[in-house]
Amino acid sequence: MPVQIRKLDSTDPDFRSQLSAVLAFEAAEDEAIDQAAARILADVKARGDSAVLEYTKRFDRLDATGIAALEIPRAELHAALEGLPPARRTALQTAADRVRAYHERQKQECGSDGFTYTEADGTVLGQKVTPVDRVGIYVPGGKAAYPSSVLMNAIPAKVAGVQEVIMVVPTPSGVKNELVLAAAAIAGVDRVFTIGGAQAVGALAFGTDTIPAVDKIVGPGNAYVAAAKRRVFGIVGIDMIAGPSEILVLCDGTTDPDWVAMDLFSQAEHDELAQSILICPDAGYIERVQASIDRQLESMPRKEVIRTSLTNRGALVKVRDMEEACDIANMIAAEHLEISADNPRQWADRIRHAGAMFLGRFSSESLGDYCAGPNHVLPTSRTARFSSPLGVYDFQKRSSIIHVSEAGAQTLGRIAAELAYGEGLQAHAASAEYRLK
Known part of the structure; x- marks a missing residue:
């Protein structure tokens, strides 16, 4: 037909x-989904591990005695890698090497070293680039298992210098995808928890007794995950809400x-x-x-x-x-x-x-x-008009450097004071004028 x-x-x-x-x-948010995600997030924030365990039992049919039982030891990740058929392991390793090489080049080319320059009066201005401390990556589980998403989210984070990458992946009925675990080993993921859904997003955003709070959450998920990511933005960073x-x-x-x-x-x-x-x-x-x-x-x-x-x-x-x-x-x-x-x-x-x-x-x-090699996490739904692929720069932040010399304070202080008086902010003006000779 x-x-x-x-x-x-x-x-x-x-x-x-x-x-x-x-x-x-119409990416119109389903109100029922959004409200369900909100309830789950509030519960996880209030009760931590206990709430995560209950939702994991309800949605993924995993009855664990504690969150520690849902963490996959790194030895198991490496065992999964060792157990792959040779051709598949080679393909995964080669893909990881190419993704890493591209993002290392990206780091060099995107101003990741920061900069400073000195003005004639000795004032030093510039920018310092530092990585995010801890990142959470969400990886779909169950029927939709994507080892490529592990590589694309974890490798640029590690190249950026992120100290700890925590991965969450749902394993309905306890079924683990060995290729996903192997990808986590190759990408250098530090910890893996077999949890998913809005409860996993909440655990990463707020932290629990067992799961440390992260600074940014990246990675694709279902509608509940998307709704939860949207709601925790501001508490943590997120990559995007993908369509x-x-x-x-x-x-x-x-x-x-x-x-x-x-x-x-x-x-x-x-x-x-x-x-x-x-x-x-x-x-x-x-x-x-x-x-x-x-x-x-x-x-x-x-x-x-x-x-x-x-x-x-x-x-x-x-x-x-x-x-x-x-x-x-x-x-x-x-x-x-x-x-x-x-x-x-x-x-x-x-x-x-x-x-x-x-x-x-x-x-x-x-x-x-x-x-x-380039990242496959990309802007959708016409957002490419104003946003970019996931990259090393998403796992870094920039701090301005302002080291004003005594001579520079004489010039800048008068400018700042004049503008501050114009805005009616007397303390701002006085703060600048105190430095004037």
Whole structure:
């Protein structure tokens, strides 16, 4: 049965409204979920370990005598690594090495060493960069187990210099994913607790007798986890509130249509709300991609999820030319942007908003998910207009350095006092004037 994916044409008078309808995603918070998360957080804040144990028993069917029984010893993490089949262990190690190398280079290039400079009168100004002390990473468990998320969240934290990384991962009915545990060993995670949900977020944010409070929480989770992260922001830092996964493919019609169809599938298979869009100036090529979608779908184990995603949120968009394709891409500001063209850099230069750009027909988005090196935690739902991929910089903070010389205080003190009087803040003015000769 053909996939009923929407086809749009940029020359249609109502194209913009049609595209807006495709992009529309109501991330409206479910009030029941938000209130449930709020109750759980309040309970964990008040009762600590006892509350976490009760929720873990209720939601994950784990009846532990104490939180200590839910902590996985580091020896077990390394045993999981040792027990992997050789090919899988090599793949995991290679991916980790590439992720680490990229983020080490990122640390060098993003001003992580701080700076100072001295003015003519001896005043020293600058910035000191220091890592966050302790970070919590949330890793999905149960059916959705993602070792790649462990690497992408823990490695940049360690590269940034975070002293302690604490991982929480739900293990419903006690079922542990050995690849996730192995990834924790490779990434240098310090402690792992088999807890999940809003209760895990609360434990990390507030701390309990057993689980220390962290300074920042990162990592994806379900709606309850997202609601809890939103509520604890301000008590701790968070990375982002992520929406459904997205891919936007800009293609000039020169790539094998089977490749592009499968790239669209690679996001659509995440869940029914994921979004996959192709933009191309070649109408005949769009038809070939449609035919490939219909032909290849039946071989996909998650074909019903893909079909629903493409039908409800997918689109094949015909445009006038690649210049217009880039303009539309900037408006969409997709999480993943593939530029599958003969001269991808030409078009990449025109892109201002994208979480990650994959240039050339051999750069499939799936490589970025696992092993290319750059982080796969990316802004979604058009937030790439103002935010960035998770990186080393997310695990650091910057302190301004102000060392005013006696001579500098004579100049700056008069300026500050004048402005303070203008604001009606007499003590501010006096504080500056006390330093004047």
